Amino acid sequence: MRRLYLIGHPVAHSISPQMQGASIEALGLDYRYEAMPVAPESLGRAVAGLRDPSVAGFNITIPHKVTILPLLDEVDATTKAVGAVNTVVNEGGRLKGYNTDSPAAVRALGEAYGELDGCHVVVLGAGGAARAVASGLAPKARWIRILARDITKAEALASDVSKHHDVDILGVGLGEAQCNVGAADILVNATPVGMSPNVGNSPVDARLLHPGLLVFDLIYSPERTRLLQDAEASGAKTLGGLTMLVYQGAEALRLWTGRRAPEDVMMGAARHALGDGKR
Ligand code: NAP
Numbered sequence: 001m002r003r004l005y006l007i008g009h010p011v012a013h014s015i016s017p018q019m020q021g022a023s024i025e026a027l028g029l030d031y032r033y034e035a036m037p038v039a040p041e042s043l044g045r046a047v048a049g050l051r052d053p054s055v056a057g058f059n060i061t062i063p064h065k066v067t068i069l070p071l072l073d074e075v076d077a078t079t080k081a082v083g084a085v086n087t088v089v090n091e092g093g094r095l096k097g098y099n100t101d102s103p104a105a106v107r108a109l110g111e112a113y114g115e116l117d118g119c120h121v122v123v124l125g126a127g128g129a130a131r132a133v134a135s136g137l138a139p140k141a142r143w144i145r146i147l148a149r150d151i152t153k154a155e156a157l158a159s160d161v162s163k164h165h166d167v168d169i170l171g172v173g174l175g176e177a178q179c180n181v182g183a184a185d186i187l188v189n190a191t192p193v194g195m196s197p198n199v200g201n202s203p204v205d206a207r208l209l210h211p212g213l214l215v216f217d218l219i220y221s222p223e224r225t226r227l228l229q230d231a232e233a234s235g236a237k238t239l240g241g242l243t244m245l246v247y248q249g250a251e252a253l254r255l256w257t258g259r260r261a262p263e264d265v266m267m268g269a270a271r272h273a274l275g276d277g278k279r
Contacts, residue, residue, distance in 0.1 A: 003054050004033040004256060007046060008061030011035040015273040016059060019249050022269030023261045031056060031257065038064065047071045050090065057089040057256040059249075065128045072097045081164040082135045084128045087252040098255055101129065102136035104247035105188075105218075109137070112239040113186060113214045116140040122180045124203045125190035126153040126171065129218050131160070133188050138165035145180045146171040174203075181208040187231075189217040194225040202226040211235030220245050221274055242270055 006016050012035065020033035036058075038046040043064055050058055060068055065084040069075065072088060075097035079085045085097035110116050121141050123130050126148035134144055138161050146169070148154035154171030161169050172180070181187055181204065193203040199222055209215065215231035220241035228238045250261035 001030050001032055001054075002056040004031055004056055005036045005050065005058040006033070006061060007036050007038040007043075007050075007058055007064060009037055009039050009063060011037050011061065014061065015245075015270050016249060018273040019246065019266045019270045020253060023250070023253055023266050026262045026265045027257070027259050029257055029259065040064070040067065043068060044071060047095070050088070051093045051095060053090075053093065055090050057087065057252075059252055060086050060088065062128070069097065071095075078102055078135075081161075082132050083160060084131055086248065087255060089255050098252075099132060100248040100251040100255070101132040101244070104244045104251060105129075105133045105216075106136040106140075107247050108239060108243040109186065109214075109216055111243070112216070112237065118142045119185045120183060121145070121186045121188065122147060122177075122184040123188045123190055124148070124174070124177075124193075126150070126157045127190065130188075130190035131157055133190055133216075133218070134158075134161050134169065135164065137186075138167040138169065141167055141169075143168040143170075145169075145176070145184070147174050147177055147180065149174050177204055177208055181213070182210065184213060187213055187215045187236075189215070189219065189225075189227055192219065194227050195219045196221045200226060202230055206230035206234065209234035209236050213237070214239065217241060218244065220270075223271075223274065242267065242274075246270060 024031045073094045079097045079099040082099045087098040087100050089096050121144045123146050146154040151173045158169045158171035213236040216239040217225045217227050218241040231238045246266045250263050253261040
């Protein structure tokens with residue numbers, strides 16, 4: 001049996017083990033996927049252990065997506081452009097990093113929105129997920145505005161993305177939402193605002209939402225956040241975070257096993273895990 005892990009701190013809340021477990025079972029693979037809590041001070045030791053040949057690879061979540069980079073032997077171009085890694089493949093003791101969040105976000109958005117070329121995008125937040133979304137959309141968007149409560153983080157993200165892509169991208173403060181959201185086609189929430197248990201919160205004033213908008217909330221618990229409910233009420237289209245979660249997991253499983261993951265099975269398992277009241 002080969003082993004797969006999710007490392008992070010904390011990891012107990014994650015539904016990836018249920019989602020990947022269902023996929024592995026459906027494909028009849030001799031793999032096992034488990035969550036492994038790894039505190040920041042133990043990261044080096046944990047990564048050394050994950051080079052063992054019994055380990056096919058692992059996923060990485062908060063807070064290690066950036067700090068693990070120097071511990072890997074190689075990373076792919078997407079990981080370099082995003083500056084964060086969420087999937088590692090163990091190739092005979094050599095660890096190669098990939099970022100499957102970024103293409104998963106673009107794929108989910110493209111399916112919900114249609115042709116993304118020339119779109120105007122506002123991203124709320126300047127953390128790892130915002131980085132993955134902005135970097136993924138940069139080759140297609142006409143402009144991207146990163147809105148964060150800490151303007152220096154928004155500016156740093158915009159500056160990093162523009163090093164890899166020729167795109168009109170600016171980092172501004174959250175207070176700039178009014179003019180930017182009004183002119184946008186796509187609004188992405190890449191903050192945890194509205195995540196369970198704070199389900200009454202929304203990162204943006206509902207009065208700024210409009211029918212010309214697609215609102216993509218990366219949060220998947222709850223599936224319909226306050227922001228998405230406000231968006232629906234305003235006539236905007238909506239997309240929750242579960243599709244992206246399934247797509248990033250399916251691509252990770254393909255990288256580890258070479259097999260195409262059954263995304264419908266993964267979606268069912270993810271919904272079941274969320275509905276189980278485990279989070
Ligand atoms: P992160 O790296 O911690 O970044 C979070 C961002 O949100 C930071 O810019 C942070 O600002 C900002 N923020 C936090 N609390 C805020 C508040 N009360 N008001 C305004 N801004 C706030 O986290 P992440 O990995 O990017 O994840 C962000 C969200 O995306 C989470 O909800 C996560 O579950 C979701 N996500 C979903 C998927 C998926 O597959 N659907 C994948 C990845 C992440 P500061 O830097 O100032 O704290």
